[in-house]
Amino acid sequence: MTVAGLKKRKPNYYLTSITIALVLFLFGLFGLIALNANALIRYFKENIEIHVEIKNDTDKDEIKQFQQELAQKDFIKKGSLDYIPKEDGAEFMKKAFGDDFVKYGLENPLLDILRFNVNAKDLTPKKLASIKKDLESRAFVDYVFYEEVQVANVVNNVYKLGGITFIIGLFFALITYILINNTVRLALYSNRFLIKNMQLVGATPAFITKPYMMRSMQNGAISGLLAIAGLGILVYYSYQTFPELILFQDRVNLLILALVVLFVGIGISAMSTRLSMNKFLKLPIEDLY
Numbered sequence: 001m002t003v004a005g006l007k008k009r010k011p012n013y014y015l016t017s018i019t020i021a022l023v024l025f026l027f028g029l030f031g032l033i034a035l036n037a038n039a040l041i042r043y044f045k046e047n048i049e050i051h052v053e054i055k056n057d058t059d060k061d062e063i064k065q066f067q068q069e070l071a072q073k074d075f076i077k078k079g080s081l082d083y084i085p086k087e088d089g090a091e092f093m094k095k096a097f098g099d100d101f102v103k104y105g106l107e108n109p110l111l112d113i114l115r116f117n118v119n120a121k122d123l124t125p126k127k128l129a130s131i132k133k134d135l136e137s138r139a140f141v142d143y144v145f146y147e148e149v150q151v152a153n154v155v156n157n158v159y160k161l162g163g164i165t166f167i168i169g170l171f172f173a174l175i176t177y178i179l180i181n182n183t184v185r186l187a188l189y190s191n192r193f194l195i196k197n198m199q200l201v202g203a204t205p206a207f208i209t210k211p212y213m214m215r216s217m218q219n220g221a222i223s224g225l226l227a228i229a230g231l232g233i234l235v236y237y238s239y240q241t242f243p244e245l246i247l248f249q250d251r252v253n254l255l256i257l258a259l260v261v262l263f264v265g266i267g268i269s270a271m272s273t274r275l276s277m278n279k280f281l282k283l284p285i286e287d288l289y
Contacts, residue, residue, distance in 0.1 A: 015187075016183055016184065016187045016219060016223075017219050017222050017223045017226065018223075018226070019179075019183045020180050020183055020184075020219070020220065020223035020265060020269065021222075021223040021224075021226035021227045021230070021265075022227075023175075023176055023179045023180055023183075024176070024180075024223055024224055024226075024227035024261050024264065024265050025226075025227040025230045025231060026172070026176075027172055027173070027176045027227075027261060027264065028227055028228070028230075028231045028257060028258075028260075028261045029231065029234070030168065030169065030172045031257045031260065031261070032231065032234075032235065032257065034165050034169065035250070035253050035254070035257065037161060037165060039250065039253075041120070041154075041157075041158050041161065042120040044154060045118075045120040045123045045154060045158075046077050046080075046117050046118070046119065046120050046123070047117060048117065048118065048123060048146060048147065048151060048154070049115055049116070049117060049146065050115070050116055050117070050118060050128075050131070050132075050144065050145075050146045051113050051114075051115050051144070051145045051146065052070075052113065052114040052115070052116075052135055052141060052144050053111040053112075053113055053141070053142040053143045053144070053145065054066075054111055054112040054113065054114065054140055054141060054142065055111070055140050055141070055142045056086075056111065056112075058112070058140040062140060063083070063112060063114075063140075066114070066138070066140070067081065067083055067114060070114065070116065074119075074122075075118055075119055075122040075127070075131060076116045076117070076118065076119070077116065077117040077118060077119050080115075080116045080117035081114065081115070081116040082114070082115045082116065083112070083113075083114055083115075084112070084113040084114075084115060085112050086110040086111055086112050086113075111142055118131070123151065123154070125148070125151060125152060128146060128148075128151060131144075132144040132146070176264065176268070177268055180265075180268045180269060180272060181268065181271075181272040181275075183272075184216065184269055184272035184273055184276060185272065185276045188212065188273065188276045188277070188280070191212075192280045192283075195208060195277070195280045195281065196280065196281075196283070199281055205277075205278075205281050208277070208281070209273075209274070209277045209281075212273055212277060213270060213273055213274065213277075216269045216270055216272075216273035217266050217269060217270050219269055220265040220266040220267070220268070220269030220270065221262065221265065221266050223265045223269070224261050224262035224263070224264070224265030224266060225262065227261050227265065228258045228261055228262060231257075231258070231261070232258075235254070
C-alpha cells in the first residue's frame, strides 16, 4: 500500500491541513505574545540606570581609566556606559528649571557622574547590591545610586508574569495537542474499514501504517508552513502599524518560534496518526460499525 494507493479513499487532508494550521496559528500567536512580553521585560530591566558619583578632587585621567575599566565589566549593557561632567549637569539643570545658580556666585554643587545600564540577567537586588558595594569601595567614588524600589517592583512583576505565562503556555500546548489529535483521528476514521481489510488479508501493521504516517507528517508540515505564513503576515503588518514593536523582537527568536510551530505540527500529527492506527488495528471488526 502506497500513498498513491490511498488517493481514492484518503481522508480529507485539505480540510485537515486547514484545521491544524488554524490551531498552530493560535499556538504561534501565544508564542509571539510571550516573546514580546519577555522582550518588554528585558527592555524595562535594561533601562534602569546606575549612577556612580565621583568625588570632586578626582583626577580626570583617573576617571577616564575607571571608565575604561567599567567598560570591560560583563554586567554592564554594551554601549550604555556614559560620562557626564558636572558642568553638563549644571547646564541640564539650567535648561530644565530656567535658572543658573552659577550666576549667583554659587559653587557648582553637582558631581561628575558615570552612568550605565545593567544587563537584564544581572538585574537582581542581590547582584545590584554587590555591584554597589564594589564600586563604593573605590576611594574616589562618593556614592552609587539606583532606584531600589523600582528594581524590586520590576523583579517581582517578572516572577508573576513568568508564572502566568508558563501556566497559559501549558494550557495552549494541551489544547493544541487535543485539537490536532482529534482532527487526525476524525480524518482517519473514514478509512477504518480499509485499514481493517488490509490487516485481514495479511498486511503487517508496519506496512499498513507507513503510508498514513508519511502523509500525516506531510500534512503536518503543510499546516505548519501555513501557520508560519499567517504569523509572518501578522508580524509584518503589526510592525507597519506599530514600528516601535521592532524594539521588542528578535529575529533569532522569531526563527526559533517558526521552527517550533513547524515541528509541533509534524510531531503531533505523526504521533496522533500512530496512536489512531494502533487503535483501529486492535479493534474487533464488530466495533468498527
